[in-house]
Amino acid sequence: MSPGPRTRPQAPPAKHSFDYDLFTLGGGSAGVRAARYSAGMGAKVALCELPRDFISSEDRGGTGGTCVLRGCVPKKLMAIAGLFNEEMQDAVGYGWKLNGRPTFDFQDMQRNKRRELERLSDIYRKNLEKAEVDFIEGRGRLLDKNTVEVNGQQYKAKNILVATGSYPIKAPIEGSEHGITSDEVLNLEQLPEKLVIVGAGYIGCEQACIYNNYGSEVHLIVRQDLPLNGFDIEARKFVLEQYKLRGIKYHGLSSPSKITKESNGKLTVTVDPYKREGDSFSLDNVDQILFATGRKPRTKDIGLEDVGVKFDDKGKLEVDEHSRSNVDNIYAIGDVSTKIPLTPVARMEGTQFALHMFGGKEDAKPDYKSVPSVVFSSPQLAYVGLHEETAVEEVGDVDIYSSVSTPMKNSLGRDGIKELVKVVVSAKDDKVLGFHMVGSEASEIMQGFAAALYVGITKQQLDATVGIHPSSAEEFVCLAKPTRQYRGGKLTEGEEP
Secondary structure (H helix, E strand, O other): OOOOOOOOOOOOOOOOOOOEEEEEEOOOHHHHHHHHHHHHOOOOEEEEEOOEOOOOEOOEEOOOHHHHHHOHHHHHHHHHHHHHHHHHHHHHHOOOOOOOOOOOOHHHHHHHHHHHHHHHHHHHHHHHHHOOOEEEEOOEEEEEOOEEEEOOEEEEEEEEEEOOOEEEOOOOOEOHHHOEOHHHHOOOOOOOOEEEEEOOOHHHHHHHHHHHHHOOEEEEEOOOOOOOOOOOHHHHHHHHHHHHHOOOEEEOOEEEEEEEEOOOOOEEEEEEEOOOOOOOEEEEEEOEEEEOOOEEEOOOOOOOHHHOOOEOOOOOEOOOOOOEOOOOOEEEOHHHEOOOOOHHHHHHHHHHHHHHHHOOOOOOOOOOOOOOEEEOOOOEEEEEEOOHHHHHHHHOOEEEEEEEEOOHHHHOOOOOOOEEEEEEEEOOOOEEEEEEEEEOOHHHHHHHHHHHHHOOOEHHHHHHOOOOOOOOHHHHHHOOOOOEEEEOOEEEEOOOO
16 A cells, blocks of 8 residues: 655654643544554554454444445455356356356355455555554544543543544334344355345445355345435436346335244235335245445544534534534544545545645645546446536536447347446536446546546547447547537427436
């Protein structure tokens, strides 16, 4: 890992009664980045984190945090494992003979995955040691705005950084104790034959596709008519079609009301209509039910309320542009704050915090412009910038360019597999406002277009870019004619998505 940006450190802090210039609560992506970089800029830093476990709790956590131990990394590894199923199906069309049915050893995959996660978690801790950050294993709690207690020992700090992350929650329905969260679904010992997932955000859709690729029968129960609320509507409609094509059973405008555990250990899920006409129904012989119904910040019972820190209505710390709370020496970054809950954003916040506090750059602050995002489902959905609906609302005069095509790989592979590429453009000044893609390589492709959007690429410049042929990425530079146009916020050409 990079040792951090090279800056001219400020003059050594004046002697005082503090043990540390910075005490960080939380050893995930945000906390470790901020602690390492701050120490590299001359600050005396300590960081506390709970003992490691793959299932989080009030007394278990681990360096690397959610991303490394129970989020991004294990999810991506499990998604990759599932993609081999798709690869083998496509291989048949290219002349590969699969003699006999390939078998998948779920337990072996889990063992290998956990070994890799432990390795990565250890790297986080070793990097703290290399940066000469004092690592204290245990639960930290604020006694006052300058005092942190861990394992009965008190530490005085001039500044305190809260980077305690978040945890998954269950829907408050009857029988919810029989359900699991994202922590557990990443660590199952047995592959469920039948899996029910409540919620279709990032986690719900990713886990649905992972277990569908493993061969489980997967049901998605969602209150909305489409998955991935908050994404571009055209992309949401398209990705749902692809999920169904791959065999996922989607129950939109529905909500679970009860979970019953039967005598044979199986679960029965009662599902009611939600804002629609129709009858309730039951899903029986269910092995696991996953609640992908959101996360809450870890802000309770660590003394923040006692020192007067303000929270929003979701329990997150309210912070300013420099990640400072209303208490002048207490800061917050990562999922525990009111900003964007993504790992790369958390790392960026940690870097800018260190530069602002100890790097001699008082104007340093996180830049949330053009943050890309991806859902690692099958297929992936990635975007950067504005959705069509948001662009129309904010800009008014908007041109939409979109195209659906068959990936070259699937010209001989599985039938029905399609990709969507989409560009949202301001008709007023030709500036590109957003890029969207649904396809197997969307995450890799979108990174480059995020850089283009960040520097203000125009549609004319995009059109002038030479494509890589044959590739899915080149579809973005081959969109010649608008699919639809809006003027004054009204659709004037083309059809609604």
